[in-house]
Amino acid sequence: MAVRYETIYVDDLDGAEIEGGRAETIEFAFDGKTYTIDLDEQNAAAFxxxxxxxxxxxxxxxxGKKRAAKTARRSSSSTTKSETGKIRAWARANGYTVSDRGRIPADIMEAYRAAN
Known part of the structure; x- marks a missing residue:
């Protein structure tokens, strides 16, 4: 017994069978969404x-591809745990509000470096 599979292309706009499988898939974007539509040659031209x-x-x-290629560079100096502890203590002693964990804001880091 033989099994035969057929692919039938149908125009998404009018539902007509596309002769010879000459469907054209068109991708387009509108209002932030990307769409694809399969059309015959005539409807693709009309679109x-x-x-x-x-x-x-x-x-x-x-x-967004250009933005993704440009990544922010980290500064060459990294801060160790003991340094961050000192910076946090200095910041609190100098009237800054700083959390116990997490990133230390850049303005506090700059002020600390300027003072030390």
Whole structure:
């Protein structure tokens, strides 16, 4: 016994079967959401024609990839536990509010370094 599988492409817009499997998948974004739609050649061309005036007036958006490539650099100096203890004690003695744990705010670090 033989098994035969067929893939039938259907236009998402009008539900018509796409002859020869010549479906075109178009990906687009609108209002922060990305969509895909499978269309035959005629509906794909109509889609492009319909949005062309808007594309012509629009500008490309920053998709965040550039920002992701630029990572913040850490300073070359790191602070040990004993140093952070000293900094926290100094900060409290000098009127700063600082938590017992976690990151010490940059302005407190700068003030400590300037004073010491």
């Amino acid at each position: 492009r024609e319909a949005i062309q005036p808007y594309l012509s007036a629009a500008r490309p958006a920053d998709n």
